[in-house]
Amino acid sequence: MTTLHATSFKHASAPFPTIAARAIDVVKTYGRDEATVRALDGANVAIPAGRFTAVMGPSGSGKSTLVHALAGLDRIDSGQVLLGGTDLSALSERDRTLLRRDRLGFVFQSFNLVPALTAAENIALPLTLAGKKPDPAWQAELVAMLGLGARLNHRPAQLSGGQQQRVAVGRALIARPDIVFADEPTGNLDSRSGAALLRFLRDATRSYGQTIVMVTHDPVAASYADQVVFLADGRVVDELANPTPETVLARTAHLDTPDGK
Amino acid sequence: MWRLTLSNAIAHRSRLALTWVAVALGVAFVVGGLVLTDTSSRVLDDQFRTAAAGVDLTIRSSAGFDSAMGVEVQRDPLPATLTDRIAGTAGVAKVRAVAGGSAQLQVRGKTVTPKGPTLLGTWAGSPFTAYTLRAGHAPTGADEVVLDVATAKAEHVTLGDRITVSATASRTLRVVGLTQIGDADGLPNSNVLLTDLHTAQLLLGLGTGLTSIEAIAADDVNVPDLRTRLAATLGITYAVTSGQDAAAASADAAKQSISYLRIVLLALAGAGLVVGAFLIANTFGIVLTQRSRELALLRAAGATGRQVLTSVLGEALLVGLTGAAGGTAVGVGAAYGLRGLAKSAGLALPGGALTVTGRTLLVGLIAGTLLTVLAAVGPARRAARVAPVQAMRASDPAPATTKRGRLITGLVLFAIAVALMVVAATTGSMPGVGAAAALLLGAVVVLGPVLAPRLARSVGRPLNRLGVPGQLAREATVRNPRRTASTAMALALALALITFVAVIGSSVKAIAAAGGEAITADLMVQSSREEMLGGLSPEVGQRVANLPQVADTSTTRYGHWLDQGTTSALTAVDPNTLPKVAKVTMTDGTLTALQDGGVVIADSVAKERGLAVGDTLAMTFPRDGQQQLRVVGVMDDRSAQAMSTNYVLSLGTYATHYSENVDATVYVALKDGVDGKQARVALRAAVADFPNAAIRDQGEAAAGRAAATEQVISLITVLLGFAVLIALLGITNTLALSIVERTREIGLLRAVGMTRAQLRRMVGAEAVLVAAIAAVAGVALGLVLAAGTLAGLAADNPVVIRVPAVQLIAVVATAVLAGLAAGLVPARRAAKLDVLTAIATQ
Numbered sequence A: 001m002t003t004l005h006a007t008s009f010k011h012a013s014a015p016f017p018t019i020a021a022r023a024i025d026v027v028k029t030y031g032r033d034e035a036t037v038r039a040l041d042g043a044n045v046a047i048p049a050g051r052f053t054a055v056m057g058p059s060g061s062g063k064s065t066l067v068h069a070l071a072g073l074d075r076i077d078s079g080q081v082l083l084g085g086t087d088l089s090a091l092s093e094r095d096r097t098l099l100r101r102d103r104l105g106f107v108f109q110s111f112n113l114v115p116a117l118t119a120a121e122n123i124a125l126p127l128t129l130a131g132k133k134p135d136p137a138w139q140a141e142l143v144a145m146l147g148l149g150a151r152l153n154h155r156p157a158q159l160s161g162g163q164q165q166r167v168a169v170g171r172a173l174i175a176r177p178d179i180v181f182a183d184e185p186t187g188n189l190d191s192r193s194g195a196a197l198l199r200f201l202r203d204a205t206r207s208y209g210q211t212i213v214m215v216t217h218d219p220v221a222a223s224y225a226d227q228v229v230f231l232a233d234g235r236v237v238d239e240l241a242n243p244t245p246e247t248v249l250a251r252t253a254h255l256d257t258p259d260g261k
Numbered sequence B: 001m002w003r004l005t006l007s008n009a010i011a012h013r014s015r016l017a018l019t020w021v022a023v024a025l026g027v028a029f030v031v032g033g034l035v036l037t038d039t040s041s042r043v044l045d046d047q048f049r050t051a052a053a054g055v056d057l058t059i060r061s062s063a064g065f066d067s068a069m070g071v072e073v074q075r076d077p078l079p080a081t082l083t084d085r086i087a088g089t090a091g092v093a094k095v096r097a098v099a100g101g102s103a104q105l106q107v108r109g110k111t112v113t114p115k116g117p118t119l120l121g122t123w124a125g126s127p128f129t130a131y132t133l134r135a136g137h138a139p140t141g142a143d144e145v146v147l148d149v150a151t152a153k154a155e156h157v158t159l160g161d162r163i164t165v166s167a168t169a170s171r172t173l174r175v176v177g178l179t180q181i182g183d184a185d186g187l188p189n190s191n192v193l194l195t196d197l198h199t200a201q202l203l204l205g206l207g208t209g210l211t212s213i214e215a216i217a218a219d220d221v222n223v224p225d226l227r228t229r230l231a232a233t234l235g236i237t238y239a240v241t242s243g244q245d246a247a248a249a250s251a252d253a254a255k256q257s258i259s260y261l262r263i264v265l266l267a268l269a270g271a272g273l274v275v276g277a278f279l280i281a282n283t284f285g286i287v288l289t290q291r292s293r294e295l296a297l298l299r300a301a302g303a304t305g306r307q308v309l310t311s312v313l314g315e316a317l318l319v320g321l322t323g324a325a326g327g328t329a330v331g332v333g334a335a336y337g338l339r340g341l342a343k344s345a346g347l348a349l350p351g352g353a354l355t356v357t358g359r360t361l362l363v364g365l366i367a368g369t370l371l372t373v374l375a376a377v378g379p380a381r382r383a384a385r386v387a388p389v390q391a392m393r394a395s396d397p398a399p400a401t402t403k404r405g406r407l408i409t410g411l412v413l414f415a416i417a418v419a420l421m422v423v424a425a426t427t428g429s430m431p432g433v434g435a436a437a438a439l440l441l442g443a444v445v446v447l448g449p450v451l452a453p454r455l456a457r458s459v460g461r462p463l464n465r466l467g468v469p470g471q472l473a474r475e476a477t478v479r480n481p482r483r484t485a486s487t488a489m490a491l492a493l494a495l496a497l498i499t500f501v502a503v504i505g506s507s508v509k510a511i512a513a514a515g516g517e518a519i520t521a522d523l524m525v526q527s528s529r530e531e532m533l534g535g536l537s538p539e540v541g542q543r544v545a546n547l548p549q550v551a552d553t554s555t556t557r558y559g560h561w562l563d564q565g566t567t568s569a570l571t572a573v574d575p576n577t578l579p580k581v582a583k584v585t586m587t588d589g590t591l592t593a594l595q596d597g598g599v600v601i602a603d604s605v606a607k608e609r610g611l612a613v614g615d616t617l618a619m620t621f622p623r624d625g626q627q628q629l630r631v632v633g634v635m636d637d638r639s640a641q642a643m644s645t646n647y648v649l650s651l652g653t654y655a656t657h658y659s660e661n662v663d664a665t666v667y668v669a670l671k672d673g674v675d676g677k678q679a680r681v682a683l684r685a686a687v688a689d690f691p692n693a694a695i696r697d698q699g700e701a702a703a704g705r706a707a708a709t710e711q712v713i714s715l716i717t718v719l720l721g722f723a724v725l726i727a728l729l730g731i732t733n734t735l736a737l738s739i740v741e742r743t744r745e746i747g748l749l750r751a752v753g754m755t756r757a758q759l760r761r762m763v764g765a766e767a768v769l770v771a772a773i774a775a776v777a778g779v780a781l782g783l784v785l786a787a788g789t790l791a792g793l794a795a796d797n798p799v800v801i802r803v804p805a806v807q808l809i810a811v812v813a814t815a816v817l818a819g820l821a822a823g824l825v826p827a828r829r830a831a832k833l834d835v836l837t838a839i840a841t842q
């Protein structure tokens, strides 16, 4: 297994104490022959532990693909993905599943919850799948933080979109994973619910040191993060620390223009 | 719209594939049954017709009817002199004297027992018969016999071998020839033995008597005219029939066992189709739910509800028509399989090229198409109600909630069904029981969606031990009550039928055994064949009676009679000796009164027909036609069961109405202190030269009676297995479809860490749960139906219900295991889903 120190690192500009995940020259293509799409074309990125990282870029730039690669949801064609000290490309399908279950959390844009389970059961899902019980104190704290106390026995169909996404955040955090991946978690929410959700994510990093990677195309959402990684055409092209909506917008405008998008 | 229908059906072909299979299977069953029975009757017709190919007229003694229960009645012998009288009649060119009847065949000391009769006849070649020697020569001497090729093959008999033929007398004969019959090797289910006239007369104990005379008319003579003239000269003692009519009557007799098979096959095919209908309705329901967004879009684009309805029904028509066509083709092939099945259940059917009539094809096509379209009407109407605004809604359609109205309607139906069942069962009205059963089924169908979630919760409790996969499996069945209900209902129906048959079967056996309790005889000597296929020579009874160990004997005989056109059976007894071997309880009149003629009837018959001692009963006998018999006694029903029939005559009365001279059973009471085993050995030795005389004690006799029931039950159960198969396909189909529907949920579960093994377990658990619900509901339903039927049949008698617990547990276990198997494919498919595509699916 390759160690973290073996490869040089072009874009890891800031000297972070620990790196939670790393993508090294990752290439991922879809389709064959003429129809080939290089969704990731030599992407390099380092995700610092205990920070909230936003991934930005125009539609189709490979944001989701990058997150899927980092989370072991998808196999890559070449390059390397390291999670802590684990090389994902060396893992079997089953081991990747178990790694996701035990060490990662997910929040998707929509359809985050199992309709048949209550909010509480959905939150506990990664643990119950592993045959474990959630830590009651941690669960209570999460529920209180997310304001879900009155909704625990409701099913997803009885919850608003914002509440559903908060349950998903609870589920992502319940097992205290190494990293939480969120792919446009506010994409389907109104601005108020979206802002609340983003605050929860930021608080999780501030209060518990939770590492979070969030894909978004909204500069305001990105401004909640500690740093922003910019993607274009399957490559990481820029980074920004301590973003504000204005600085993010300035960078994206700059990125978008040459593409004409 | 039709273009849309067609492209829809093609686009959803994988979803409709199993529906198609279900239609095809059901239709194949129907077509297979029809083809098989058509083929059998045609082959029988052909054979009997060619067997009597050249005969214009057949002269026999008159009879009240030709055949009963698949066996031709025996007629009085004709005097030999009649041959000359007929030969001398103007217009008759040729005559031949025939002696024929039932016999027993022994090869190398072992009795050959075909399912049908062993026929002993008089050899003749062309132009009288269609027997054609394949090897050897015609029988000429007193020790020569010709055997049909099929029997020779089956029993490994070759020219020159010695075989023993027994009828009234027994002889060892040398096989000098092998014959084919028509184009075939032999007659189905039968052995054919042909000797010269004298040997046949000797074996059949006819003396110089004949069983029939066959005549060929001169070339220039009109056969119907000749028949009229002959009938006039011979008088009413003799019947003159055309050769073809006589052959047709013989064929009809042979066809009776097939007509029973046809009813069984078609009834079971019907069950298969009904089970298939549930599956079809379910598939269309699911596919349309999944397409509700698309349908709403259509509506929004201006399609009327009616157009949507037509489009969906058009799709059903397409599936139905092609499925029925496929099933019809498969069914023709399935006829071979069914023939093999029937054979393994002891019911051999004639072989030969299959007969596929236009009627069969039409029935198959129409039944399959109609069924599919009818089953799709419900889902189609629901689809037509999809509102255009649903196209705009982003969320998945909420699962249908069960309505209060359904619960109330279901419960009311259920109450009516139960009330009707109780009334019908106590009054013994079978149509009432049938109507109640249909109502009950209706109630269960209506209540299904209400009951299914409840059942799923309780039956599925053990699944919680599987953790999240088990819990999710249970929730999936609970959340979709209508779907779970109709999937389970199909299997439940099939299992209910199996339970019903099993309970009826074991109860019937118990009733038969109870009848035996009224018999006090120590031993009985019975024909090892069915009574009507050649019983015991009267000699057997005499020899047994003369043994020193034997205190008393009493013989019985069976006969068929026509009861206002339908065949019924009666028992002839010796009223003086019967009480020494059986306890016959009379509720009115006396048994001994039978000595002066008349009939004793069972209590249930007396009640049903309002008959009492002193009344008369019209009975049509084979020998002397319709007679009025005085009712001289009424026996209780248990005694009637012991006698095997509801009508009892004296042996003396029997002799005047029947020509048969064979005994059914010789009951034996041993002297006090005689050892049963030794007595048995003595009996065996005394009747050693009667191969068909089987010596049985009470237990063996009961087992013998049970064996036949068992064979029929196992055949029906195997055939019902096909209905179960269709229902299991339904589980597979429903699960496969619901996995398509739950793709995103599955993707999510996999993303957050559900392993493939856990996912497989989840889908498998769902399949098992549906099967388990079906098993519980099916067995319960089957038990209720069986109880109602048995109670209805028993009427005033104590109801005997035997629940074969072990068998039913095996049925439930098999169903659950089969459920597991049904879930395998969908489980594998679910596990194979790519996590990312699953997440990305809209």
Ligand SMILES: Nc1ncnc2c1ncn2[C@@H]1O[C@H](COP(=O)(O)OP(=O)(O)O)[C@@H](O)[C@H]1O
Binding pocket: A030, A031, A037, A038, A039, A057, A058, A059, A060, A061, A062, A063, A064, A065, A066
């Ligand atoms: N399953 C797939 N098959 C084919 N092409 C894909 C697939 N997933 C993504 N792509 C393509 O890869 C590129 C990157 O996609 P994605 O990572 O989803 O972009 P983003 O999330 O930044 O919008 C796009 O051009 C997209 O069309």
Ligand SMILES: [Mg+2]
Binding pocket: A063, A064, A065
């Ligand atoms: Mg994306």
